[in-house]
Amino acid sequence: MSEKSGNAFDYRLFKRLIQQSKPYQLTFYGVAVLAVLLSVFAILTAILAGDIVNDAIRENDADKLLTLTLAMLGVLFGQVLSQLGFNYYANWLGQSVIKDVRVALFKKMMGFRMQYFDNSSIGLLVTRAVADMQRIGEIFSQGFFVIVADLLKMLTAAVVMLVLNWKLALLVFVLLPIILYATRLFQKAMKVAFIEVRAQVSNLNSFVQERITGMKIVQLFTREKVEQENFRVINEKHQNAWLKTVWYNSIFFPIAEIVSAVAVGLVVWVGVLQNVDSINTENIGVLFTFIFLIELLFRPLRQIADKFNTLQMGMVAANRVFAILDTHSKIEDTGNLVQDKVKGKITFDTVHFGYLADEEVLHGISFDVKAGQTVAIVGATGAGKSTIINLLNRFYEINSGTIAIDGIDIKKFTLASLRSHIAVVLQDVFLFADTIANNISLKDATITIADIEAAAKQIGVDEFINSLPGGYTYNVKERGTMLSSGQRQLIAFLRAYVSNPSILVLDEATSSVDTYSEQLIQKATEKITEGRTSIIIAHRLATIKKADKILVMDAGEIVETGTHQELLQKGGYYSNLYEAQFLAEDVA
Template structure:
């Protein structure tokens, strides 16, 4: 639970949110002016009703009655127009503000280092970027401005009541503290309840997102019943959190209605007794006006309690969004050099790294790759092979050592410039729910369809793509579910090829594909590694026989280096890996 949960209102957080309205200051002040007009127009109606009763009807003055009704019509029209302007522009302001914050949030999140996403729930982040943003918008459309408008209306109404009849005003004001106290208790309870609601909404979103993403595993291991039970429990907590807010509303609003009704009864009783006994001649129009004015005084108070809940819920959402915006988990992009034309020499010098502070994964790795060379990195799972690729792209920061390209520390390059020159083909290929052409170009304007088709022909995948319905315009759906793993790999190879990188990385790119796709991938590999510095992380050792150099890793260290032939002749770890794999394939 957020540490602000005990506060009724966080002014520091509110001021920070208000700073986002500065680009729309004209609209902001326009909405404030509309709120003032609403207060004025609203209080004029009861006054005119009193005049109609005491002046026009009592004196049977038809002309006066007509004039007052015309004035009331104009007041009502003005109130309608003010309300229309108030509602529309308050909502417009809210949507504009959350658009700006959402853009800032997304920009901030896509700059996070991978370590942040390793320890964060994607479902929670989606909640922050979508549902919580909408709550922030409601601060403006249903919270802050409505509260200000209602408070202003209450002060105006109270002043008018005192001016009209101080004795009747005292009756109303005597009841007011009771409602204020109930409102305060209600607001405090709802603050805590809404924080619990947001927590349970995040948990529910996170659970559903993870299970839908991993549905294949859920069904494959027959976990449907267990997951249903888990979902039922999480959903029950979500329901109970909302029911708590419903319970508080169910208590408060009937109490507010009873208090309001008692006040009306007291006004009618006191005014009637004064007239009947002759103690004081309270005008009937004044009594009518006070009945309307008392409702106008109490109704905003009830609404303020409700709108304050909306405001608080929005503030809780804003607090969570700003926490992400305040998270400093981005890779430092302080480099000033643009990586234009590079040769492709890569060097790791005594590089140490760990995903966790007290668990080192790489223990002083050192190696060099000459421009145009193809090196392979092999080793058991967890040896640190993929970690090397992550560090070369600066997805993570190293603990110590130097990673250099052409003798220049990669930290001195602009991050975008560095990654533009390095293309990576991963084992687990991610495709967006879009066309094949857009998944290859990633909507880079400089990469035309003609360029994609020519590149596909060069690496031998044009025929495969053309055979699909719609060819390059075929929509692969979410995560490329309409394609096989081998086909997704081929798309990834083409994506890397058209980006024309200086350095190419293939991370287990052939470990889970069929024989036919593997043959196409081998052909594609030969083509796209031609003349480029290439690093191949291999599972199948037979695919790296032609590599200029092979690095053998174990437990975060390089234990052997050499060509395929040299390593076999050494009779060390590599030979045992190769023979074990060769025998396994023979048995299969």
């Protein structure tokens, strides 16, 4: 379904949505039965009202009046119970369905390749997983079943009208095409309007999420006024999108009210003044019943239009959510090899890769890392260093060539097995809004607090952690904002160390940390690289000098390979890089 389509309803999408309620079929049919009961009770109320006028009041029969009144109370009591059950279980069904869909959506997003997130707005995805889900739930709680109940009321009311007085019934039915045509136009207009509303909601969420996340940059560069103006424009578009729906409602509902009022007036006028069907006191009750039935015929029609708004909003939201669920953007986990331990030998053989189809980043690079060896990768920004990390973990699929561990193509491993042998410490450390202990173990039940404390002592960061309020139970808040950049990196080192990987990958950036943290990081680096294969994107001369081998990259190619001294003696790219970037540090 195209989101720009003005079609009032997408039956294929609706059918797919209803299928989500299959695990709750008993509740689904129970709500449907309650919808039928609601229409029956509503019609019985109208009929009993007419009988009270004709059979009790006209005949001045107190016993019959009591009997009919008690019957009316019984019907009203049944209607209240049915309405209560209908409201509760329709909402319960809606919440149960969106719970399942939300789980499926989150699972789907967890499996997406990194390239999907590179091209997607986080705020938009949050909107899909939260706000759009609520709209889908309203399809069941306030949309579909309410519409069904109202349609049943209308159908039953129409049948009873024909039975009671077909001439008056036809008089009422003459006005129906007007409101049906208005409803049809209203539905089409609202469909387009709601698509625009959901688009503006997504834009608003994305804008707010990004600015809050990047608030430090906004304030550092005094962008407050500019961003306020940008927000005003986006918020105004959001407002205008909603005002379209308000405008359509403002037009439709008065028209519906006028048609309903005209129908009542015509029935009274024709029935009484024009003596249709020889009106006499015996069928005053019929007119009384007709007034009730007209309300049951026209009011549900107005409500259906309103509930159709809810249904449309839910359908638009469902279309967007299903679009994500239907997206095929995952690394194919077709491998079946699971190994408890690997030695850690790494081989890149003529690997070509590009993030975009027509822009290659790596141009057939090849290198070997022996088990237990430490290899430093150096080069200018954009040379392709971080790409190697991404490819080793299969965050992206290579265009051609082979990446192997212990001589086995990494595609033959299951993704879980492959990544369980590799630990990565990135330059931009991400911490969750949780305790230090949970950020280290990532709530892995096999990693105890004793394991964490022992590992912290081994790499020399226990003193820093214990100096914090609560120690390992200290909550670092969102993205670890309560810690300095150096402290966050130390937590990341410890996180990697406790996982006991065979292969360690470090994006070792320390340019923004204090001297004390840098010393701790250096000690931690030496400890966690000890005895295991390590690939280090090196930013510090001390690490480069100690590496068993240095790979020098430029524009997606390995231009030089060797030890620090060997590369200096060549007087090539590395020598120039050393003089420009590392010499000042060496002298210092």
